[in-house]
Amino acid sequence: DVKVTQSSRYLVKRTGEKVFLECVQDMDHENMFWYRQDPGLGLRLIYFSYDVKMKEKGDIPEGYSVSREKKERFSLILESASTNQTSMYLCASSLSAWEGRAVTDTQYFGPGTRLTVL
Amino acid sequence: GIQVEQSPPDLILQEGANSTLRCNFSDSVNNLQWFHQNPWGQLINLFYIPSGTKQNGRLSATTVATERYSLLYISSSQTTDSGVYFCAVARFFSSGSARQLTFGSGTQLTVLP
Numbered sequence: 001d002v003k004v005t006q007s008s009r010y011l012v013k014r015t016g017e018k019v020f021l022e023c024v025q026d027m028d029h030e031n032m033f034w035y036r037q038d039p040g041l042g043l044r045l046i047y048f049s050y051d052v053k054m055k056e057k058g059d060i061p062e063g064y065s066v067s068r069e070k071k072e073r074f075s076l077i078l079e080s081a082s083t084n085q086t087s088m089y090l091c092a093s094s095l096s097a098w099e100g101r102a103v104t105d106t107q108y109f110g111p112g113t114r115l116t117v118l
Numbered sequence: 119g120i121q122v123e124q125s126p127p128d129l130i131l132q133e134g135a136n137s138t139l140r141c142n143f144s145d146s147v148n149n150l151q152w153f154h155q156n157p158w159g160q161l162i163n164l165f166y167i168p169s170g171t172k173q174n175g176r177l178s179a180t181t182v183a184t185e186r187y188s189l190l191y192i193s194s195s196q197t198t199d200s201g202v203y204f205c206a207v208a209r210f211f212s213s214g215s216a217r218q219l220t221f222g223s224g225t226q227l228t229v230l231p
Contacts, residue, residue, distance in 0.1 A: 105148075106163065109153075112161075
């Protein structure tokens with residue numbers, strides 16, 4: 001089974017603090033993703049990475065950065081946390097694979113981190 | 119970008135009943151997944167189904183790619199089926215590299231004992 005773990009289930013930080021959210025996957029997946037989930041807004045992609053040291057912006061990258069130094073680990077960084085970054089953060093990983101003439105790309109999610117910024 | 123609409127937004131069932139959840143999407147897709155989000159927030163994979171039909175126990179899903187919709191069927195529902203069901207789609211670039219999933223707003227299912 002694919003296992004995606006996140007460093008904390010619940011986190012409380014103060015405005016202006018630097019926050020690190022860690023995600024680790026154990027299936028040698030090349031692709032990793034960070035989403036946030038907010039009531040009424042659904043899940044929105046922050047950043048993703050398709051290889052070590054590679055990253056691409058998603059829909060809402062402002063106020064965030066990411067780091068992928070090793071294939072299994074993808075970190076989300078809030079440089080200076082603000083109250084509007086209070087949210088549920090979900091990490092996912094996937095492996096793009098050819099099956100015949102089609103590419104399959106199933107995303108597997110971690111348990112999530114509920115971040116509260118006071 | 120691709121638009122994803124799910125219906126109904128809310129569904130309340132008695133235990134043992136059957137249900138159908140629908141997902142409409144606005145453009146052709148290479149990836150379609152159904153997820154169940156449990157009360158603790160974990161997103162559980164149900165199906166990877168960009169086209170065709172799949173079954174897993176009491177759950178089955180059908181995607182008609184040419185008509186841009188997918189259906190999730192839940193038979194003989196149980197209280198543990200409660201939660202939010204999400205449909206998510208993605209398109210690949212010609213290189214085949216992964217691209218982001220676009221999620222629908224979900225269907226909140228409540229199964230009463």
